[in-house]
Amino acid sequence: MRPGTTGTTGRDRGRRRPAWRRPATALIAGLAAMALVACANAPAPPDSNVALGDGAGAADGADPGLPDRLAGAVSEEAAYAHLEAFERIADQHDGNRAVGTSGYDASVDYVAGVLREAGYEVQTPSFDVRTFTAGDARLTVADAPVTTEVLSFSPATPPGGLTAPLSVRPSAPEDPTPGCDAADYQGMPEGAIAVVERGSCEFGQKSQVAGAAGAVAVIIVNTEDAALPATLGDTENVVPTAAVTRTAGQTLQDGQQATLVLDTTIEQQSSRNVLAETKTGDPDRVLMAGAHLDSTPEGAGINDNGSGSAALLEVAEKLGAEPPAGQRVRFAWWGAEEIGLVGATKYVEGLSEQDAARVALYLNFDMVGSPNAGYLVYDGDNSDNLGGEAGPPGSETAEQVLTDALVAAGAPEPEGTAFDGRSDYGPFIEAGIPAGGLFTGAEEQKTPEQAQKWGGTADQPYDPCYHTACDRLTNIDRTAFERNITAMGSAIGRFAVDMSGVPAR
Incomplete structure (x- = not known):
């Protein structure tokens, strides 16, 4: 999962701009026709219990029993075998599966091979x-x-670094946007190193605005005593930018002489997504389901996001290429998520307006096996007021269906998690495509109330190994992993058969 608004971010803490109303532009060729042969363990003929009431919402030619059968067919053991394969790949390729590495390329080849076999x-x-x-990365002050x-x-x-006086920019407790506007740098000496607190704009914006105001570098002070592995993203005209903890930031004083050394390299490379689509179902009404395939450079990325990738691969295998579905189902494994949602963003930006309108709904699965697991569903209607925004119409239906699917899979009552664009659903909601997804938590701490409800350890991160070796x-919490896989099968089966509650665009 990309460092994001719940802790470490390209977009800092706060509400995201409701830009999803803007349609995607640019052109992309449609996906080629899919294979004619379904996988051997595709859903059986309709003979199971109906999962959608009386099936009245099912599209023509769709089998209302598909959601139940798919939920029952998916296997945690089979998905775990994919996780074992991802760990082997990382161990054989310098310990990780990050973008631009042989480990990532091997992961692409593995997923593509499994899908072709299916x-x-x-x-x-x-x-x-x-x-x-x-x-x-070194900072010396006084x-x-x-x-x-x-x-x-x-x-x-x-x-050798740059040496300049610090300029600590004042901020008021009620100001959610410190360092985000040109006015925040009034009176700053030319050539200073600006010191600013976190806020609700992108870090790239802070660095860009500070540089335009005359700063030669920026130090961002975290709001907590924790690491801040954030990103400036693709923002242009930024200056060298580093971060310190809240306690360290409180020791920095205006006018102190400081030396900052940052040794960085930025290169242009090529990466790949993996796409596969069922042959059956309406090609003008597409359900997409995705997970990012890349890890961070620090490790194998088995929970983040081998778990979502493996679970989605298992669902795709069990669904098969010719299911009795009313909608096309398009699966995606995204590249370069960890450095700014690049693969998903490039895909969405490449869709023509017509092709974007064909995507009825996108479901995202990023970290579904956290060891101190939460049971979290993206808050598509912002009813929980968690700091995100309501998604495009239909997102609230995705939230409800996924919530019900988790409960049916044996999970304790789930909670919402901010719909803030932190993972690969972000580009879809920016393009007006409704979305939803499941998440078991990253670096944020589980509350005592959540520990009482879900089990696990209070006041500890959902995933203490987030972005580490x-x-x-x-x-992996295999119980949480199993429940999420079952819920994924149920929800993907439901929307493959029945898109009621998701308006046409």
Whole structure:
């Protein structure tokens, strides 16, 4: 999962702009026709219990029993075998599956191979992506070292670093946007290193605005005593930017002499998505389901997001390429999510307006096996007021269907999680496509109330191995993983058969 608004971000803490009303533009060729042969374990002929009441909402030619059968067919053990394969791939390729690495390419080949064996025709379209690597990151203030970390896609400082006085920008408790506007830098000396607090705009905006006001670098002070592995994204005209913890930031004083050293490299590379689509169902009414396939460079990424990728692969296998569905089902495994949702964004931006309108709904699965698991569903209607925005109409239906599916799978009562664009659903809702998804939590801490309801440990992260080398098979809660896989099968089956509650666009 991309560092995001719940903790570490390209977009800082706060509400996202409701830009989903703007339609996507640009052109893309449609997917080729899918394979004629269904996988051997595709759903059986209709003979199971109806999952959708009397089936009145099912599209022509669709089998209302499909959701129940698919939920019963998907297997945690089979999905776990895919996780084992992802860990083997990482171990054979320098310990990770990050964008631009042989480990990621091997992951693409593995997923594509499984899908072809299941009867799908598979595409692995490439896209251009900027990659980022960081070496040394040092901050010295008044001749004393201060622990710091570089934000992804920060420019490097000159060799030997840059030395300048600090300019601590004042912020009021009621101001949600410190360092986001030109007015925040009034009176700052030319050539200073700006020190600003987190706020509700993108970090790239902070760096860009500070640079335009004359800052030679930016230090962002976190609102908590925790790491801030954030990103500047694709923002242009940014300056070298690093972050410190809240306590470290409180020691920084206006006018102190500071030296910042950031050793970074930004390169242009190519990566790939994986796409597969059923042959049956209405090609003008498409259900999409996706998960990001890349890890961070720090490790194998077995929960983030091997778990979502493996679960989705298992659902695709069991659904088969020719299910009795009313809608086409298009599966996607995205590349370069960890560095800014690049694969999903490139895909959505490449859709023509007509092709975007054919995508009726997008479901996202990012981290569904966290070891201190939460049971979280994207808050599509913003009814929980968690700091996101309501998604396009139909997102509230996705939330309800996924919530019901989790409960039916044996999970305790789920909660909402902010619909803030943090994962690959972000580009879809920006393009006006309704979306939803499941999530078992990342670096945020489980509350005592949640621990009482769900089990696990209060006041500890949902995933203590988030973006670290310990995100391996030992980092998976197999009970949560199984419940989420079952819920995914049920929800994908439901929308494949019945899109009621999701308006046509």
